[in-house]
Amino acid sequence: MNNPANNLLNTSSNYLQLMNKAEKVFGEAKYELSIRYYTLALQQMASKVDIVYALYMRGCAYKAVGNLSKAKEDWKQAQNFNLEHPTGVDLIEMALTQV
Numbered sequence: 001m002n003n004p005a006n007n008l009l010n011t012s013s014n015y016l017q018l019m020n021k022a023e024k025v026f027g028e029a030k031y032e033l034s035i036r037y038y039t040l041a042l043q044q045m046a047s048k049v050d051i052v053y054a055l056y057m058r059g060c061a062y063k064a065v066g067n068l069s070k071a072k073e074d075w076k077q078a079q080n081f082n083l084e085h086p087t088g089v090d091l092i093e094m095a096l097t098q099v
Contacts, residue, residue: 015044019054031061052078056092068099075099 022037038058045051059074079092 015041031064034061048081052081052083072099
């Protein structure tokens with residue numbers, strides 16, 4: 001089936017390009033597409049900080065489309081990295097309290 005979202009999805013981009021695309025479409029409330037970009041970016045990431053951020057954001061996109069179980073799964077996976085936010089604000093913990 002011809003889905004216009006498939007035309008927007010370029011899987012050959014590096015993870016930074018994919019993250020930029022994910023953030024752009026997330027900001028446009030195209031959450032399903034942002035989930036796809038975050039997923040592709042995560043497959044290329046090595047940095048824990050980047051992985052945690054991508055998981056957090058993908059969780060936010062999942063929450064926005066009503067898939068709370070997937071959101072919670074991403075946020076818990078991000079939390080397992082035990083990274084502390086520089087300002088001491090635990091956005092992941094805050095997100096988990098909302099589901």
